[in-house]
Amino acid sequence: MSVRMKDIARDLGVSAVTVSKVLRNHRDIGPETRERVLQRIKELNYQPNPNARALATGKTHLVGLIVPDLQHQFFAQVTKGVSRTLRKQGYGLIISSSEENAEFERQEIDQMLARHVDALIIASTQKTAQSFNRITARRVPYVLVDRKLAGLKANFIGTDDVRAGMLATEHLIAKGCRRIAHIGGDYLSTASDRLAGYRAALIQHGFEVSEKYICHRTQLDDAAVATGYRAMQALLKLKPRPDGVFCFSDPIATGAMQAVLERGFRIPQDVAIVGCGNVLYASALRVPLSSVNQESETMGECAAKMVLELVNGDGKTEAREMRLRPELVLRASSDL
């Protein structure tokens, strides 16, 4: 079928071992022999069989990526960053989606381990650290992206979510909002961190934190727009109603804006809105949306780099944690 090391070796009257060594830049090989081998490799356009190599070395040069939802722009961008960085280093990327379901995610992890990936990158939807023990047991290095798990000491790269929450909330305060609400999640680290930032900002500026202005929702990705819409409807029924809202994500914010406009209120005069994620279409929305930018693609790149270091490292390094600095992008939804 295709060319094998043997063939090259035979053609040149050397052994397969020699070819193998040339291929991997093994140093004790005569410069002349090396040239001839290289020459022939090019001629035949030879490419070593990665499966055979994997079998012999135990390394597949494959990295697994598991995300909750590819359709969500944030994860698509992370994936893009990961993909590009890995390819540059000759690693392949095998992906799958957990569909925001912890059980699926566990299955996917097992699949990936069964495939002997060299490392894993996971934006996890787990609530407990349990599934990660299996990864550790297999000694497969992994990096958590975006979401961290309480009580799990793991390599992590994400956004400084507390800061994200503070940035957004302080901005709303600066714009004169008095009753600032938050539509967030319930168990993701991103959700609790952003909420913490929101709280901190309020307190720091002498505001009272009122629990009735804080919504905890679960459907953060799949049906996020609808979730934001309903949450906002509920908030608008409060008296006095909020005059500013920091939303967990841009889709949530999109739904929230819809609800506000539908009730006949103006954005931002009556209710100012800030989202998080800074999706590409934020500026094209009905009311251009202020949002916290997370540099998702960079996050993917960093995750990939981290993973490659782990793969090439001695496996004994301490778990590292890295957080990207979020930035607020102002638009009409909060800043006329």
Add this chain to the structure above:
Amino acid sequence: MSVRMKDIARDLGVSAVTVSKVLRNHRDIGPETRERVLQRIKELNYQPNPNARALATGKTHLVGLIVPDLQHQFFAQVTKGVSRTLRKQGYGLIISSSEENAEFERQEIDQMLARHVDALIIASTQKTAQSFNRITARRVPYVLVDRKLAGLKANFIGTDDVRAGMLATEHLIAKGCRRIAHIGGDYLSTASDRLAGYRAALIQHGFEVSEKYICHRTQLDDAAVATGYRAMQALLKLKPRPDGVFCFSDPIATGAMQAVLERGFRIPQDVAIVGCGNVLYASALRVPLSSVNQESETMGECAAKMVLELVNGDGKTEAREMRLRPELVLRASSDL
């Protein structure tokens, strides 16, 4: 390290071959032996090493997917569909992005072939059929998605783009538009088909096709919004200016709408707009965007199914072609 067939065989006093057969449901195995083996497999949570299997069988159970840009919602959705369908059948998905660059795409194809994927799914940016000869030479089955290549007889699944163009254009005609423009691409099959549909609709309704109302742009994905914006600016300078525009994609349409509003015209009263792709956020845009829905996720599912049939088939079937029926989704940008 991990459990191997050997271990199970030794524990049970049978041969590795027997275990192997049980694993693959080979029929000539005693029911009792089978039970014992299955039992032990479960106990040890044994999983066969796919690399060893791949080496022996030549099948990796890996499918490669190459898309122009993961960030583009359309391709993210296709990917989602592919991923889900493949996983159900125990196949892994390895993806990469060509970044809308033909040369990268060729490299990616080579990478995938080098990795011995069992099949390929490609949304190609190639202008010629050349690179596909290499795939054919290796006897790796492949399916083209979304974009077809002139003169290449290959398995294909995409949208009925001619119909998409007709639907959009006929709708604009029905809404009373008299001078309908088109912002499209220059060499993609999707672009020329949608353009053909646009032309056909005009002619069929007794309109004249005026070339000055037809824009051909290249940057259809990366900087699509900006492309649409500039193209529309140009169109608005024409006299008489168009009163309806069918745009190649939703991002293009988004940019076009921006340009229209910025010049002080109303949508749809002065200029009606229809996009294509029906992105999730279409209804949340400044003016909710009418768009042709392409069922991208279904497209991904179909591509995956097709590829699996090819992998399991005899390799002798004729190239098949399948087109999904597009549907027009009306919103305020064309339908007050």
Add this chain to the structure above:
DNA sequence: TTGAAAGCGATACCAG
């Protein structure tokens, strides 16, 4: 500097 031999973990063919 080079190569022979022994795996890596499965599958395939054929004999018993």
Add this chain to the structure above:
DNA sequence: CTGGTATCGCTTTCAA
């Protein structure tokens, strides 16, 4: 029904 043996294509170890 069961299993010995060769094989897949490459790496590793060690002797020459």
